[in-house]
Amino acid sequence: MKLIAYLKGDDRIMARVLDQTALPVAKLEDFWANPQQNLLAAAQMRSGGEPLANLIQVPPLPDTARILCAGMNYLAHAQETQLKVPEQPDIFARWRSTLSVDGQSVPIPPRDDHFDWEGELAVVVGTELRDVTPEVAKAGILGYACFNDLSARKFQMASERWTLGKNADSSGPFGPWIVTADEIPDPGRLHLQTRVNGKIVQDGNTSGLIFSGAEIGAYASGAMTLKPGDVIATGTPEGVGVARKPPIFLHDGDVVEVEIERIGRIANRIVQR
Numbered sequence: 001m002k003l004i005a006y007l008k009g010d011d012r013i014m015a016r017v018l019d020q021t022a023l024p025v026a027k028l029e030d031f032w033a034n035p036q037q038n039l040l041a042a043a044q045m046r047s048g049g050e051p052l053a054n055l056i057q058v059p060p061l062p063d064t065a066r067i068l069c070a071g072m073n074y075l076a077h078a079q080e081t082q083l084k085v086p087e088q089p090d091i092f093a094r095w096r097s098t099l100s101v102d103g104q105s106v107p108i109p110p111r112d113d114h115f116d117w118e119g120e121l122a123v124v125v126g127t128e129l130r131d132v133t134p135e136v137a138k139a140g141i142l143g144y145a146c147f148n149d150l151s152a153r154k155f156q157m158a159s160e161r162w163t164l165g166k167n168a169d170s171s172g173p174f175g176p177w178i179v180t181a182d183e184i185p186d187p188g189r190l191h192l193q194t195r196v197n198g199k200i201v202q203d204g205n206t207s208g209l210i211f212s213g214a215e216i217g218a219y220a221s222g223a224m225t226l227k228p229g230d231v232i233a234t235g236t237p238e239g240v241g242v243a244r245k246p247p248i249f250l251h252d253g254d255v256v257e258v259e260i261e262r263i264g265r266i267a268n269r270i271v272q273r
Contacts, residue, residue, distance in 0.1 A: 001016055001039070001042060001043060001179075001180040001182075001183065002016065002017035002018075002177040002178070002179055002180075003015070003016060003017070003025075003042070003060055003143070003177055003178040003180070004017055004022060004052075004055075004057055004060050004175070004176075004177045004178075005028050005057065005058050005059065005060035005061075006022060006055040006056060006057050006058060007055070007056045007057075007058055008024075011027055011028075012027065012028040012029075012058055013025075013026075013027060013028065014026055014027070014028050014031035014032075014038070014060060015049065016042040016043075016045055016049075017052065017177055018045070018046070018049065020051065020052050020053070021049035021050065021051060021052065022049045022050050022051075022052055022055055023042070023045040023046075023047070023048060023049035024048075024049065024050075025038050025041060025042045025045070026038050026041075028058075028060070028062065029062060029063075032061075032062040032064075032228050032229045035126050035127075035142055035228045035229075036126065036127070039126075039142075039180065057101045057102070057103075057175070058101060059096070059099040059100070059101060059174055059175075060175075060177070060178055061096060061099065061124070061174075061229050061231065062228070062229040063096065064096075064227065064229065065096045065229045065230055065231060066093065066096070066224075066226075066227075066230045066231070067093065067094035067095070067096060067098075067099070067172065067230075067231045067233060068091050068093060068216070068220055068230065068231065068232050068233070069091065069092050069093065069094055069120075069149060069166065069232075069233040069235070070089050070090065070091055070211060070216050070232070070233065070234055070235040071086070071090040071091070071092055071162070071235065072084070072085060072086050072090055072210075072235065073086075073089070073090075073209055073210050073211055073216075073234055073235025073236075074204065074208045074209060074210065074235055074236065074237045074238065075208065075210060076204075076208060076237060076238035077235070077236055077237055077238045077240070079238070080238045080239075080240070080243040081240070081242070081243050085210070086210070088211075088219060089211045089215070089216045089219045089220070091216070091219075091220060092161075092162050092163070092166060093163070093166075094149075094166055094167055094172055094233070095167055098167050098168065098169065098170065098171050098172045099170075099172040099173075099174050100170040100171075100172060100173045100174070100268065101173065101174065101175050101176075101266075102173065102175040102176040102265075102266040102267060102268070103267065103268070104170060104173065104268060105170075105268065105269045105270075105271045106150060106169075106170045106171055106173065106268050106269070106270055106271070107168075107169055107170060107270075107271055107272070107273040108250070108251075108252065108270060108271070108272055108273060109152045109155070109168040109169070109171075109273075110273050111154070111155075112152035112153070112154040112155050112165075112168070113154075113249065114152065114153035114154045114242065114247070114249050115150060115151070115152060115153070115168075115249055115250040115270065116150070116151045116153050116240055116241040116242050116249055116250065117148060117150060117151075117194050117196065117201065117202070117240065117241060117250065117256050117258075118148065118149035118150065118151055118194075118236035118240055119146070119147075119148055119192055119193070119194035119202050119204075119236055119237070119258035119260075120146075120147040120148070120149055120192075120233050120234055120235060120236050120258070121144060121146070121147070121187065121190060121192065121206055121213070121233075121234045121260055121263075122144065122145045122146065122147035122174060122231050122232070122233050122234070123141055123144060123187070123213035123214075123216075123217065123231065123232040123233075123234060124141065124142045124143050124144065124145065124178050124229070124230075124231055125140060125141065125142060125217065125226045125227065125228055125229065125230040125231070125232070126140055126141060126142025126143070126181075126228055127139075127140040127142075127228060128140075128225060128226065128227055128228070129217055129218075129221040129225065129226040130221055130225040130226075131221055131222050132217075132218050132221050133218055134212070134214040134215045134217075134218040135214070136218070137213075137214040137215075137217035137218040137221065138212075138213075138214035140217070140226075141181045141213065141214065141217075142178065142180065142181060142228070143178040143179050143180040143181050143183075143184075144178070144179050144181065144184055144187060144213075144260075144263055145174055145175055145176075145177065145178050145179065145263060146173075146174070146175060146176065146258045146259065146260050146263055146264065146265065146266045147172065147173070147174050147231075147233050147258070148172070148173040148174075148194075148256060148258045148266065148268065149166065149171075149172065149233055149236060150168065150171040150172065150173070150250075150256075151165055151166060151171070151242075152164065152165045152166075152168045152171070153165060153242050153249070155168075173256075173258070173266050173268045174231075174266070175264075175266045176264045176265065176266050177264065179262065179263050179264070183262065184262050184263070187206060187212070187213060188206055188207055188209065188212055189205065189206065189207050190205065190206045190260050190261045190262060190263070191204075191205055191260070191261040192204045192205065192206060192237060192258070192259070192260045192261070193257075193258070193259045193260075194239065194256065194257065194258050194259075195256070195257040195259070196250070196254055196255070196256055196257075197254055197255055198255075201239050201241070201248075202236065202237055202238070202239035202240070203237075203239065204237025204238065204239070205237075206234070208237055209234055209235065210235075211234075212234070213232050213234050216232050216234065217232050220232070250270045251270065252270065252271055252272035253269065253270070253271070254269070254270040255267055255268070255269050255270070256268055256270060
C-alpha cells in the first residue's frame with residue numbers, strides 16, 4: 001500500500017494511493033494517533049478518491065516526527081570521504097520542518113554554494129519502540145520512502161556538529177509516498193540511484209548498509225522512545241559531490257532524482273534563493 005498526505009482546505013489528509021487516485025483515510029494527525037487501525041481501514045478502500053494530479057501534497061508525517069539520520073552508514077561512502085567507519089550507528093537529527101515533497105523546488109542556502117546530494121532509504125516507524133531488539137524494531141516499521149539528505153557542505157564541514165549543514169530550508173525531499181512494509185519483504189536488497197540532470201551520480205544497493213534501519217532503530221530506542229511517524233534515514237552510498245575530484249555541487253536549475261527499487265522516485269529542482 002502507498003500512502004501520501006495532501007492539503008484539503010485547512011486540513012492535511014492522509015490517503016491511500018490506488019491507480020493514480022488518492023483515497024482519503026483520515027486527517028493526518030488522526031492517522032498517526034492510531035496508524036495500525038487506520039492502515040486496516042485503508043486496506044479496504046477501493047474507490048471515492050481524487051486524482052493525484054489535482055492535489056497539493058505535503059510530507060505524510062506528523063508534526064511530532066523526529067528525523068534520525070545515520071552518518072557514514074555505507075563502507076564505501078566512509079572510504080570516499082576519508083572518515084572513520086562507525087562502531088555503532090552515528091546519528092544526527094533533522095527537523096521535520098526541513099522536509100519537502102516530490103516535485104517541490106529546493107532553494108540553495110544563501111551563504112553556502114556547496115549544496116550536495118545524498119540519496120537514501122528512509123524507514124518510517126509505525127509503533128512505539130522503547131529499548132527493543134532489532135527484530136522487534138523491524139516488526140514495528142510501518143513503511144519505507146525515498147529520501148534526499150541535501151547537505152550544505154560549508155556549514156557541515158565548519159563544525160564537528162552537523163546541525164546547520166543538515167537543516168537548510170526544504171532540504172529533505174521525502175516520498176514520493178510511504179510504501180508499507182508488507183510490500184518490501186527485504187529492505188536490505190534494494191537498488192538505489194541518485195541522478196543529477198539525468199546523469200547517474202550514485203548507484204548503490206542497501207545491501208551495502210553497515211547498520212540496517214531496524215538496527216539503527218533498536219540502537220536509538222535504548223536512549224529515546226521512538227514514536228509512530230518518526231523516521232530513520234539510513235545513510236547514503238558513495239558518489240556524493242563533495243568527495244569527487246574536483247568536487248561537484250548543485251546549481252540553480254539542476255534537477256536531482258532519487259529512485260529506489262520497489263518504492264519509486266522523487267525529483268526536485270534546485271533553485272537560487
